[in-house]
Amino acid sequence: MTTAAPHIEIRNLTMAYGDYVIQRDLNFTINRGDIFVIMGGSGCGKSTLLRQMIGLVHPAAGTVLYDGEDYWAASPEQQLKRQRGFGILFQAGALWSSLTLAENVALPLQEFTDLAPDLISEVVSLKLSLVGLGGFEDFYPSEISGGMKKRAGLARAMALDPGILFFDEPSAGLDPLSSRRLDDLILELRDSLGATVVLVTHELASIFAIANNSVFLDADTRTMIAYGDPRELAEHGVDKVRTFLKRGEA
Amino acid sequence: MNFDDIPPDWRSQLAIDGSAEEPSLWLSGEWVLRAGVPRYATIAAQFSEAKRIRLGARDLQQWDSSAVNFLAGVVRDCRAREVDIDDAALPEGLRRMLALVFAVPPPPPRATAPAPGMLASVGNSALRAWRDWPAMIEFAGEILLSLGRFVTGRARYRRRDFAYLIEEVGPRALPIVSLISFLVGTILAYMGAVQLALFGASIYIADLVGIGVVREVAALMTGIILAGRTGAAYAAQIGTMQVNEEIDALRTLGVSPIDYLVLPRMMALVLMVPLLTLYAGIVGILAGMTIAVLVFDVGFYEYYNETLSALELKHFAVGLIKGTVYGGLVGFAGCLRGMQCGRSAQAVGESTTSAVVLGILLITISASVLTIVFQKLGI
Numbered sequence: 001m002t003t004a005a006p007h008i009e010i011r012n013l014t015m016a017y018g019d020y021v022i023q024r025d026l027n028f029t030i031n032r033g034d035i036f037v038i039m040g041g042s043g044c045g046k047s048t049l050l051r052q053m054i055g056l057v058h059p060a061a062g063t064v065l066y067d068g069e070d071y072w073a074a075s076p077e078q079q080l081k082r083q084r085g086f087g088i089l090f091q092a093g094a095l096w097s098s099l100t101l102a103e104n105v106a107l108p109l110q111e112f113t114d115l116a117p118d119l120i121s122e123v124v125s126l127k128l129s130l131v132g133l134g135g136f137e138d139f140y141p142s143e144i145s146g147g148m149k150k151r152a153g154l155a156r157a158m159a160l161d162p163g164i165l166f167f168d169e170p171s172a173g174l175d176p177l178s179s180r181r182l183d184d185l186i187l188e189l190r191d192s193l194g195a196t197v198v199l200v201t202h203e204l205a206s207i208f209a210i211a212n213n214s215v216f217l218d219a220d221t222r223t224m225i226a227y228g229d230p231r232e233l234a235e236h237g238v239d240k241v242r243t244f245l246k247r248g249e250a
Numbered sequence: 251m252n253f254d255d256i257p258p259d260w261r262s263q264l265a266i267d268g269s270a271e272e273p274s275l276w277l278s279g280e281w282v283l284r285a286g287v288p289r290y291a292t293i294a295a296q297f298s299e300a301k302r303i304r305l306g307a308r309d310l311q312q313w314d315s316s317a318v319n320f321l322a323g324v325v326r327d328c329r330a331r332e333v334d335i336d337d338a339a340l341p342e343g344l345r346r347m348l349a350l351v352f353a354v355p356p357p358p359p360r361a362t363a364p365a366p367g368m369l370a371s372v373g374n375s376a377l378r379a380w381r382d383w384p385a386m387i388e389f390a391g392e393i394l395l396s397l398g399r400f401v402t403g404r405a406r407y408r409r410r411d412f413a414y415l416i417e418e419v420g421p422r423a424l425p426i427v428s429l430i431s432f433l434v435g436t437i438l439a440y441m442g443a444v445q446l447a448l449f450g451a452s453i454y455i456a457d458l459v460g461i462g463v464v465r466e467v468a469a470l471m472t473g474i475i476l477a478g479r480t481g482a483a484y485a486a487q488i489g490t491m492q493v494n495e496e497i498d499a500l501r502t503l504g505v506s507p508i509d510y511l512v513l514p515r516m517m518a519l520v521l522m523v524p525l526l527t528l529y530a531g532i533v534g535i536l537a538g539m540t541i542a543v544l545v546f547d548v549g550f551y552e553y554y555n556e557t558l559s560a561l562e563l564k565h566f567a568v569g570l571i572k573g574t575v576y577g578g579l580v581g582f583a584g585c586l587r588g589m590q591c592g593r594s595a596q597a598v599g600e601s602t603t604s605a606v607v608l609g610i611l612l613i614t615i616s617a618s619v620l621t622i623v624f625q626k627l628g629i
Contacts, residue, residue, distance in 0.1 A: 097594035113284045119319075122289065126319045126351060135356025142594045161283055161314035188350055192343040193314065 006068070007032040007196045008053070008164070013062035015048050021222060022048055026062070028215050028227050035190055035197040035210050037230060040217035041244070046200040047091075047168055049217065053198065054166055055083055066164075084112055087157030087165045087195075091172060093149035095141040101128060101152045102137035108159040127155040131185065147178040154182075158189070164196045165189065171203040183209050204245060208234075216241045260288040265308070266296075273297060274304040275324065277340075281310070281317035290323030303328055306339025318347045325352065389586050393516060396508040400517075405509040412514045419480055420522035424529070426479065430471050431463075431530040435537025438462055443546045452546045456556035459538030464565045466572070468531035470617060472523060473576030477609030481584035484515050485605035488588025489598040497589070507589070516581035523577025524570045531569060564629050572620055576613045583609035 008030040015022045022045035030036045038046045051057040053064050055071060063072045066082055074082065095104050105124045109115060115123070128134055131151040141149055150170065157165060167186070171179040183206050190197050201207060207214065207230050214233065216226035218240065226233050226241040234245035243249075263281060268274040273296075281287055297303060305321060321340070325348060328335050337345055366374060399405040442458040488511055491497050497507045535557060542548040587605035591597050 098596040115283070115286060118291075119287070119289055122291075122323070123283065123315060123319050126315060126322055129322070129351045129354070129356075130315075130318075130347070132354035134351075134354060135359070138360070140594075142592070158315070185350075188346060192347045192350075194343075 005032045006030075007034070007066070008198070009065040009068075010053075011062050011065060013049070013052065013064065014060045015045055015052060015057075016060035021060070023217055023222055023224070024061075025223050026215075026217075028224065030196060030198060030213065032196055033190065033194055034213050035186065035199065037207050037211040037214040038198065038200045038217065039202055039207060039214055039230070039244070041202070041219050044217040044219035046202075046217060050166060050168055050198070050200050054086055054088055055079055084160060085163045087160070087162035089150065089153045089157045089165070089167045089170060091168045092146075093141070093153035095149055095152055095156070097141050100138050100140055101133065101144070101155070104141070104152065105156045105159050108156070112160060124159075127158055128152070130158070131155045132181070147174050147182075150174065150178075150182065151185075154185070161193065162195065164198065167197065167199045167201070169201055170199060171201060171206050176205075179203065179206065180209075186210055204247065207245070216244070257288075257292075264288050268304065270299045271301045272304065273300050274306060276306050276308045277313070277317055277320070278307065278309045279311060281313040281320070283314050283316040283319075287316035288320055290320050290327065294323070294327050297327075297333075300328075300333055302334040302336065304336045304339065306337075307341055307344070310341065313344065315347075317344060318351065321348055322351045385590070386582075386586060389589070390582065392508045393512060393582070396506065396513045399506075399509060400513055405513060406505050407510050407514050412518065415514055415518035416522060418483075419476070419518045420525060423476065423479060423522075423526060426475055427472060427526050427530050428533050430475055431468060431533040432537040434467055434471055435459060435463055435534035436541055438467065438534070439538040439541035440545075443542065447546060452542065452548050453552055453556055455538060455542045455546065455548065456553045457560040459542075460535055460557045460560045461565055463534035463538070464531040464561060464569045466569070466617075466621075468534055469527045469569050469573035469576055470613070472526045472530050472573055473580060473613045474610060476519065476523065476526075476577060477580045477583070477606050477613065480519060481580040481605045481609040482602045484581065484584030485588040485591070485602045486598055488512075488585060489591030489601040492588065492591040493593050493595070493598060512585040512589070515585055516578060519577040519581040520574055523573045523580075527569055527573030528566070531566075568624055568629055572617065575616050575620065579612040579616060580609045583612060 006029045010026050010028050010030075013026040014024040015026075026049070038049055040046050048057065052059045059072065063070050065071065066085075069078075069082075071079060071082060095101070096107070099107070102121070102124050105127050106120050109120045109123060113120075125134065125137060128137060131154050133148060133151055133155065136144065136148070136152075141152070144152065150173075154170075165186075170182055170186070174182065186197055186199075187210050189195055197210075199206070199211070211230050213228065214226075214230045215224050216233070216237075217223075218225045226237045228237075230245060233241050235242075237245070262279045263277065265276040265278060266273055267276070303324065305324060310317075321337075321344065325335060327333075337348065340348075396405060400407075438459050439455050443452055443455050446452050446454050446458070488497070491511070497511075500507050500510055539550070539553050539557070542553050543550050584605045587601040587608065591601040
């Protein structure tokens with residue numbers, strides 16, 4: 001389903017906290033239908049980059065283009081409209097603790113569609129079933145496990161059938177089987193719905209299992225040092241990236 | 251059965267043909283959730299005689315989970331009625347999504363207790379409130395034991411944290427304490443002066459404001475300000491630490507959270523509140539003086555001398571004792587509710603609210619008790 005049309009473009013992006021530059025001159029393109037991984041060692045700015053892509057943090061310089069439109073130059077209304085096309089799974093699920101799983105998933109549908117309550121509750125059950133949580137509609141986030149919270153977070157991220165799904169460390173804290181299941185789910189969603197997926201992760205198994213494109217952020221040089229299919233980078237990439245992708249055995 | 255019996259709005263998205271026993275449902279056009287889409291439940295009755303339903307797509311363009319939702323409704327209904335389904339004519343993506351929906355069987359429904367009646371609810375609330383007292387007494391006991399460890403130098407806490415807490419409770423509270431005390435002093439002066447002026451006794455504003463503020467009002471206002479400002483902050487801080495398992499981490503290290511978190515906070519309050527109370531008293535007296543001199547034409551020195559002659563050391567002692575007790579109670583309520591906090595954002599909110607309510611309740615109860623005790627002692 002991958003069609004090589006640029007969907008997201010990062011142009012000369014510089015990220016900084018005050019005067020402290022975390023990453024500079026980032027330039028890469030994510031195509032429609034890609035499963036794109038942002039990788040790098042701890043503290044290199046992966047999550048910060050994700051937060052700048054989804055509009056939570058303003059870049060120090062440069063910008064992000066969606067379908068050729070400059071996100072950071074757009075008006076607040078246009079930015080909001082664009083954000084509604086994003087589905088975001090935060091690291092710990094970020095479910096609203098005072099709402100049941102069904103209410104968590106229903107909220108975006110209630111806020112941004114005119115669907116009848118009956119149809120909303122049907123769609124909510126469907127989304128929860130898609131992530132294997134059918135029957136858990138009335139549970140509160142505090143009553144379910146960490147892995148289930150992640151999946152419920154994914155159901156919420158998919159509520160509005162977004163064109164782009166962002167995942168911040170989806171596999172962190174999951175057992176290998178749950179992690180694998182989540183990977184399969186991400187692949188299935190991309191293949192079936194044609195969504196573009198952007199992941200921040202350093203789980204090598206996930207990277208090789210699902211990603212078809214990636215960028216490597218380096219904490220020392222504070223810029224990207226590799227861009228491409230992670231399987232190719234593992235064989236032919238620069239030393240640092242090969243070492244990373246082969247757990248120090250390159 | 252009439253296959254044309256599809257709501258007109260849906261005809262661009264859905265077509266039905268075949269026989270009553272073996273009908274076919276065809277999805278076509280655009281299936282986009284935000285636009286509103288057909289629901290199977292509304293047409294399910296038409297397929298009551300079906301033995302096998304064929305699902306397929308003709309000129310299906312864009313689709314999202316609305317199409318999956320419709321098909322999932324068909325599959326669910328067919329499974330319930332043991333009707334065969336043939337989905338071979340559906341696009342690959344739709345078939346895979348459908349498989350995903352039914353991949354994990356739902357868990358058995360949870361057994362839920364029936365909602366208690368009104369009488370039972372009242373009883374439960376009363377029992378909960380009653381059971382809160384032993385918990386409070388136990389917490390007070392733990393604090394006493396911790397104080398013992400502190401005095402004998404065996405309590406573990408960080409001095410730097412303690413200094414920060416002192417600064418947070420004392421100096422940083424000065425602006426709000428100044429403002430409230432000044433305004434309350436003003437109100438007291440006005441209330442008294444209007445009545446006293448009737449008897450030509452405006453000078454006694456000094457007695458009323460001086461004794462009133464120093465004995466009662468300064469301590470009460472400081473206590474209530476700190477319940478909202480510091481007690482709430484303690485409950486939220488410790489509650490959030492509870493949510494993040496930081497308190498469990500302390501316990502597993504063998505560090506008592508009472509020594510490390512609760513006692514420094516209580517002590518910061520107990521040490522700083524008397525000073526704040528004294529300060530609030532002086533600001534209140536200055537407010538009374540300002541009003542008396544500027545509005546009611548009382549002489550400055552007259553007011554000053556009357557205040558000096560009215561106030562005795564025992565008034566200050568009563569005010570400071572009350573302030574210290576209120577400070578301890580505010581710290582107690584904040585830390586108790588923080589330590590009792592559940593493990594969610596909502597629980598932190600509930601603890602914080604409860605800390606402020608409990609703090610003010612305890613202040614009010616102790617104010618009444620202390621006033622009666624001091625009265626009986628003739629102080």
